[in-house]
Amino acid sequence: MYKLFIKDLKLFFIDKKAVMLTFLLPIIIISLFAFAFGGLGGKRTSQPIDLLVSDLDQSASSQKIIAKLDSLEGLGIKIKEIEWAKDQVIKGNYVGVLVFNKGFDESLKNNEPLKYELLYDEAREMEVGMLQPVLIGNLMESVGKESITQNISSYMDDKFPGMSSIIKDQIISDVTAEGGSASFEANTELTMTSLVGEEEESSNLGLVQAVAGTAILMLLFSVSAMAAVILEEKENGTLKRLLYSPITANDILYGKMLIAFFISLLQLTIMFVFAWLAFGLKLFVNPLALALVIIATAFAVSGFGMFLASISKTRQQAAGLSMLIILTMSAIGGSMVPLYIMPAIMKKIAIISVNYWGIQAFYDIFWRELPTIDILPKIGVLIGIGIVMTLISIPLFKKNIIKLV
Amino acid sequence: MIEVKSISKSFDNIKAVQQISFNVKKGQIFGFLGPNGAGKSTTINMLNTLLEPDQGSIKIDGIDLSEDHEQCKLNIGVVPQEIALYDDLSAFENLKFWGGLYQIPKNELKERAEWAIKIVGLEDRKKDAVKTYSGGMKRRVNIAAAILHKPKILLLDEPTVGVDPQSRNHIFETIEQLNSEGMTIIYTTHYMEEAERLCDEIAIIDLGKIIAIGEIEELRKISGVRDKLIIHTSDKQEIEYECESIGSEISGILENHKSNGNEILSIDTHKANLESIFLKLTGKQLRD
Numbered sequence: 001m002y003k004l005f006i007k008d009l010k011l012f013f014i015d016k017k018a019v020m021l022t023f024l025l026p027i028i029i030i031s032l033f034a035f036a037f038g039g040l041g042g043k044r045t046s047q048p049i050d051l052l053v054s055d056l057d058q059s060a061s062s063q064k065i066i067a068k069l070d071s072l073e074g075l076g077i078k079i080k081e082i083e084w085a086k087d088q089v090i091k092g093n094y095v096g097v098l099v100f101n102k103g104f105d106e107s108l109k110n111n112e113p114l115k116y117e118l119l120y121d122e123a124r125e126m127e128v129g130m131l132q133p134v135l136i137g138n139l140m141e142s143v144g145k146e147s148i149t150q151n152i153s154s155y156m157d158d159k160f161p162g163m164s165s166i167i168k169d170q171i172i173s174d175v176t177a178e179g180g181s182a183s184f185e186a187n188t189e190l191t192m193t194s195l196v197g198e199e200e201e202s203s204n205l206g207l208v209q210a211v212a213g214t215a216i217l218m219l220l221f222s223v224s225a226m227a228a229v230i231l232e233e234k235e236n237g238t239l240k241r242l243l244y245s246p247i248t249a250n251d252i253l254y255g256k257m258l259i260a261f262f263i264s265l266l267q268l269t270i271m272f273v274f275a276w277l278a279f280g281l282k283l284f285v286n287p288l289a290l291a292l293v294i295i296a297t298a299f300a301v302s303g304f305g306m307f308l309a310s311i312s313k314t315r316q317q318a319a320g321l322s323m324l325i326i327l328t329m330s331a332i333g334g335s336m337v338p339l340y341i342m343p344a345i346m347k348k349i350a351i352i353s354v355n356y357w358g359i360q361a362f363y364d365i366f367w368r369e370l371p372t373i374d375i376l377p378k379i380g381v382l383i384g385i386g387i388v389m390t391l392i393s394i395p396l397f398k399k400n401i402i403k404l405v
Numbered sequence: 406m407i408e409v410k411s412i413s414k415s416f417d418n419i420k421a422v423q424q425i426s427f428n429v430k431k432g433q434i435f436g437f438l439g440p441n442g443a444g445k446s447t448t449i450n451m452l453n454t455l456l457e458p459d460q461g462s463i464k465i466d467g468i469d470l471s472e473d474h475e476q477c478k479l480n481i482g483v484v485p486q487e488i489a490l491y492d493d494l495s496a497f498e499n500l501k502f503w504g505g506l507y508q509i510p511k512n513e514l515k516e517r518a519e520w521a522i523k524i525v526g527l528e529d530r531k532k533d534a535v536k537t538y539s540g541g542m543k544r545r546v547n548i549a550a551a552i553l554h555k556p557k558i559l560l561l562d563e564p565t566v567g568v569d570p571q572s573r574n575h576i577f578e579t580i581e582q583l584n585s586e587g588m589t590i591i592y593t594t595h596y597m598e599e600a601e602r603l604c605d606e607i608a609i610i611d612l613g614k615i616i617a618i619g620e621i622e623e624l625r626k627i628s629g630v631r632d633k634l635i636i637h638t639s640d641k642q643e644i645e646y647e648c649e650s651i652g653s654e655i656s657g658i659l660e661n662h663k664s665n666g667n668e669i670l671s672i673d674t675h676k677a678n679l680e681s682i683f684l685k686l687t688g689k690q691l692r693d
Binding site for chain 2: 236237238240241242243244245246247
């Protein structure tokens with residue numbers, strides 16, 4: 001029994017793929033999730049959240065509150081015109097826009113419900129969740145102080161018209177320092193409105209995430225398996241026979257890519273049609289964009305599959321590498337855990353994965369309901385990934401596969 | 406038909422083929438005989454354009470291989486050592502696929518596949534998936550896939566490895582039929598009897614070099630190997646005679662024994678064959 005144990009132990013460590021899959025893969029996945037969910041020793045420095053502000057009131061009090069918000073470390077305030085700001089939020093470029101509507105100053109003076117609101121992107125739920133307490137706490141304080149200041153000031157002006165401004169300021173300062181904002185709590189309530197995806201149940205974010213995230217993850221697996229067929233052809237001799245024939249090595253690679261592309265198209269289409277039939281996904285919200293994103297995603301993923309096959313020398317190696325790279329990429333790219341619940345840093349890292357671009361493009365169609373022109377950049381990135389992967393695969397394919405035939 | 410001049414091929418520090426030269430005439434069956442690792446497959450792979458020689462030149466039907474790969478590929482059919490077929494497809498589907506790579510017009514392709522499957526004698530199983538075939542049947546389809554484009558030259562790299570005697574005979578008959586129809590054949594093997602049966606001319610190759618080349622009779626002369634006749638006598642003696650031809654010399658030898666009064670118990674004859682020629686030329690058994 002002991003000898004068997006030693007023999008199997010030796011064999012296990014000789015098989016580098018098995019070692020990699022057993023130890024390295026779980027370590028990578030654990031690290032990614034730990035990082036994503038804040039498990040790195042609790043010493044993470046939080047990134048400021050960029051918040052757009054539109055000041056339609058243009059009053060002294062609104063500007064004063066904006067200046068106060070801008071001084072906060074946790075917020076990066078950008079003052080923008082309302083329509084532009086809303087467009088950026090809809091496109092997912094910013095978490096939200098804090099709007100000081102016309103009449104804000106009046107509502108403050110009259111102790112009425114305040115005319116300001118936060119228009120936000122529900123797809124960035126995590127950031128909105130982090131923003132909410134920071135924003136509300138500081139707004140309550142600033143708005144409360146501002147409101148007391150204005151009320152006392154007008155009372156003094158009314159009752160003691162001759163009072164010097166120094167004494168008046170002293171009184172206001174003393175009052176506001178004693179936490180006088182509490183009595184204005186009811187009126188500081190911030191209205192929050194999601195700018196995207198609230199119209200119909202069938203476009204809910206969870207469904208879009210489930211379909212797009214899973215579709216791309218499964219697509220990567222199936223395409224890498226298909227690309228690995230090239231290694232099977234090498235092992236059973238048919239690749240050699242193909243090379244005896246008048247076709248070229250490039251023809252073989254493109255042929256394999258074509259089938260991977262075609263199956264990817266089919267797989268993605270079937271998945272979305274299924275989501276439409278079974279869960280009522282709004283499939284026809286933008287058919288042109290959907291077709292383009294499916295084509296671009298299929299192209300990027302099949303290029304990626306060819307890359308995986310080209311860097312491997314055997315099918316086993318391809319299987320191990322695919323598992324490692326696909327799971328890592330899916331973890332950071334939002335296939336496994338939605339990016340909207342991940343911290344901002346993970347969203348920045350996510351852009352290196354093909355999953356990210358595909359999922360975001362599907363968000364743009366089904367969640368943000370953007371026009372095709374606004375989705376084109378993501379489509380461009382996906383096609384770029386496909387082209388780059390193919391260009392890298394050609395020499396690798398010739399080096400690792402053809403030469404070793 | 407094939408002119409090979411001083412070709413060499415090395416892989417890292419291993420000299421797989423060194424300065425090999427030979428000519429194959431049109432309609433000939435030319436054999437490459439040598440043990441595993443002798444350089445046969447490397448030579449075949451240089452002839453079929455899969456490998457480029459480090460030096461030397463190859464002409465196929467007058468065309469320099471380095472100048473027109475594509476035309477040379479169309480002139481050559483290759484039967485690889487492996488069974489290079491798609492197991493899940495039927496023999497007929499396999500043939501149509503492989504034939505399709507050789508610029509055979511679509512309307513002719515079916516006809517060609519029918520012809521090829523008939524040549525290898527598998528018409529009745531043509532619609533069955535290859536995975537249901539015996540090893541010998543797969544080898545026959547392997548050959549059929551190489552002749553669909555009716556090449557001028559057929560290269561067969563050890564086509565009978567692991568084949569049962571019946572299929573082996575069928576393969577021999579197929580090769581002989583194709584040759585009788587004008588196809589030039591290059592056949593590599595490490596089986597002496599195959600080379601003896603099929604080949605008009607044989608190149609004996611070992612350690613990447615051609616040791617001897619010629620018809621069997623020529624090889625025998627080159628090697629100096631002669632037929633052997635061993636006579637076992639009643640006084641337990643074993644007398645060995647070497648002769649040019651046992652058939653023509655045996656009567657004289659037996660007469661001589663009789664006149665000496667020795668009673669003959671038994672006679673063994675050993676014809677000079679490729680085995681003995683190979684042993685003499687290389688100093689080792691072919692299956693070493």
